[in-house]
Amino acid sequence: MSAQDSLYRRLLAWLLLPLLGLGALMLIQAYLGARDTADRAFDRLLEASSLAIAEQVKWQDEQLWLDLSPAALEMLATDAEERVFYALYNARGEFITGNANLPGLAMANGDEQALHYGNVTWNDQHLRLGIRETRLEGWSQRERFEVRVAHTREGRESLTLALFQGSLVRIAIMALLAACILVLTIRLALSPLTRLRRAIRERDPRTLAPLALNLPxxxxxxxxxxxxxxxxxxxxxxxxxxxxxxxxxxxxxxxxxxxxxxxxxxxxxxxxxxxxxxxxxxxxxxxxxxxxxxxxxxxxxNNPEASPELTPQDLNQVARTATLGALGACHREGIDLGVETSEEAILVPGVGWQLEECLANLIDNARRYGASQITVRVLANPPTLEVEDNGPGIPADLRLMVLRPFFRGQDSGEGSGLGLAIVDSIARAHHARLTLHEARQGSGLRVAIRFMGDRS
Known part of the structure; x- marks a missing residue:
């Protein structure tokens, strides 16, 4: 069985695709979570460092003064060896001191002790910037100032990657387990289908006994x-x-x-x-x-595999051809055979030779069972073929039984009991209805083949 025809592969593909999509979403969420965790961890370092620097700010010689110890900057140092920057600004936004003139942030008014964070680009470097707005705590001077602290993102990215790799391993293990469970589940779910296939394959081709499997x-x-x-x-x-x-x-x-x-x-x-x-x-x-x-x-x-294609057939032409073919035999026996056709063409989908054989059987039946006058007639509304004779006819209670093969309504005559069965088979193959009636003149039989389909 090819891949495109395998139900197992189809189910596996349609179930694995959503699973892969869910796994991709989980990976994205894991990365975003790892980045958020790394940002929070390093933002706390910024907060602690800015607070330590703010505590070192003093008022000296009528201006702000900062004597920063190396330990304050070491608080921001990590194994990633990112660069650390700091700056002190007065209330008017003037740079007082620091190792870099850092940019500011657009901030809403809030608590003085609040620390504001933002990602900035400075001198072609991507920095994480923290700004603390505060004031001196002395009783004689309460000057406002800002402490700006920033560092590059190497440490954050390193921590993000480490956290993401840990999550990636766990997600990969979960995905592998889910895939294994999915494969086993599909195999178990399709096992009844496998049993059904084996039961059909192992059956004796000569038996038509019903299947007796316990299935979902x-x-x-x-x-x-x-x-x-x-x-x-x-x-x-x-x-x-x-x-x-x-x-x-x-x-x-x-x-x-x-x-x-x-x-x-x-x-x-x-x-x-x-x-x-x-x-x-x-x-x-x-x-x-x-x-x-x-x-x-x-x-x-009766062979459905040998059914020819139906093409438009003119019932007038079919009736003339069948009548002409039976004219010789009827003439030798002194039977009056005639045909009545319509002035306009009456087209129905059918097979020409079958319709001609149908009429030939009806004419031959009437001839063999004692008719002296036979008329083939074509009617337009609805399209109908009729064969009427003045023979002995068929009793009403036998008109369905004579359609069975080898059944003859009377012992006399030379028929084999197949003529009307053949006519009935041809009528059903053309989606037509075969009916048997009394002849219009009161004695004999009238056989009508009424075509139920649309005229083509």
Missing amino acids: RELAELRETLNDLLARMRRVRANQERFIGDASHQLRTPLAGLSARAELALRQDDPALWREALQAMQATSASTARLAVQLLSMTRL
Whole structure:
């Protein structure tokens, strides 16, 4: 089975794709969480360092004075060796001292002791800047000032990567476990389908017994559908076996008669008796040949694999061709055969030779069962083919039974009981309805084939 036709691969793909998408979202969330954690950790260093620097600010010689110890800057130092900057500004925003003239931030009014953070770019360096607004705490001087502290982002990025790698390992392990569980779950879920496939594959091809597997509800519906198909196949096989049995019986009788007639003729010495036997054998062989042709027609019509394509057919032309083909036999027996067609073309989807054979069987049935007048008629609304005769007709209680193969409404006549069965099969193949009625003149039979589909 190819990949595109594998139900297992389809389920695995459709379930793994959302799982991969969820894993990607988890990775993004893990990275954002790691970055946020690193920012909070280093922002606390900025806060502690700015507070330590603010405590060192004094008022001396009528101005702010800062004597910064190396320990205050060492608080910001990490293993990443990022660069650290600080600056002191007075209330008017004038630079007092520091190792860098750092930019400010657009800040809303708030608590004086609050520390404001922001990401800035200074001298082509990306910095994390913290600004503390405060004032001197002396009783004689309460000058306002700002302490600005910043460092580069190496330490933050290093910590972010370390935290993200830890989360990545955990997410990878979880994803691997989820994928394994998913694969096992799909295999377990599809195991009933595998059992059904094996049961069908291991069945004897000659048996049509129903499947009796205990399956989940969704597959139980498939099992019942298969059992319905097997039941229909059993009915079809039973009909075929019955048809074969009837056909064998119908063929065995004339063949046995031929053999008996030939054996009897061989015992005679009179040429007149030989001629009589040959005439009887010729009639029997002709009847047997016609029966064989009808059997082949029934077999071909009942084979759904050999159904030809329906094309537009003019019923007028079909009626003329069938009438012309039967005219010779009817003329030899003194039967009046006529055809009534419509002035305009009446088109229906169909197969020409089947419709002609349909009419030929109806005409032949009427001829063999004693009709002296036969009329083939084409009607327009709805499109209909009719064959009417003045023969003995068929009783109303037998009109459905005569459509069965090898059933004859009366013992007299030369028919084999297949003519109307063939006509019924052709009608059903053309989505038409076959009905049997009394003849319009009151004596005889009228067979109508009414086409139910739209005219093309």
